[in-house]
Amino acid sequence: MRLFAREGYAAVSMRQIAGEVGVQAGALYNYTPDKQTLLFDLMKAHMDDLLTAWEAEAAPEHPLEALERFARFHIRFNTERADAVFVSYMELRNLSPKNFEVIEGLRRRYEDQLEHILRRGVALGLFDVAEPKITTMAVIAMLTGVNTWFRDGGRLSLPDVETIYWDMVRRAVTPEPAANRG
């Protein structure tokens, strides 16, 4: 994953990968039949981990609490796996059509978790969201963006950053006073 992130899938050879993990080039084929399968397995493992970890969060029933849980979880999970997140976005174009479909399906399953929270909040009158699917994409893009600038040991801790983003997400989806509108 580190090699793919640093050099790009197309530029990395199986020989290089073997060298990085410390096996003979030939022995690598005991673990994976080819580079495409290796890329797919890495991306699928990342998405499986993401879905399993989110399930383990056992999000609260209340949509506002569930949304906070999701926002904090997404930031934490992704900042811990910067290489995997970068590769998962960047190398979609290098997946075979069949592999792409599987990864896209898993990604949609994850997005559906957030969309479901938003729709429940709307149904309960807690959220004011006209297009839950679009808000889902917007919130995920915003939260994943933490990876482009956050570095451990800076002025703000990760929990501080989570709180700032959660505050923005909450305000973006909850009803506002009439005075602010239009």
Place this chain on the structure above:
Amino acid sequence: MRLFAREGYAAVSMRQIAGEVGVQAGALYNYTPDKQTLLFDLMKAHMDDLLTAWEAEAAPEHPLEALERFARFHIRFNTERADAVFVSYMELRNLSPKNFEVIEGLRRRYEDQLEHILRRGVALGLFDVAEPKITTMAVIAMLTGVNTWFRDGGRLSLPDVETIYWDMVRRAVTPEPAANRG
């Protein structure tokens, strides 16, 4: 730019680029000394275009109006240049340190435009933003994310999408009723 976006900088040869633009491999060197310079020139031209186009918007004085102008502009500019946006993000790692510094400087100049709008809005009591730099990064990530899903000819037009995102941005930065807090 299209070749770099589709195959990745490292995987594309000068010969391929020459073929794509319809010149002899040798003739390409009349236009650029090497692939690194070509990547840098493409990324720099993209950032220069972005800064020039934003300047031409002549954003209104009022921070709320300026922020709306920025949100709509950013979405419009980036969706029209999906390849350039993708390459600009993905190939940062392939820039030489000196070239990276130039591109990062231009990117910061663009981010500063938004941060300046946010700080003016805070100073006038129009915005409630504790960390303008972080909100800048969050808003830009959210808006750029439109590129990952928007396709022309879908149910929503680009102006519709702009309005939905602007609404989220506005709510995320404007003061909220006391009842929503905590």
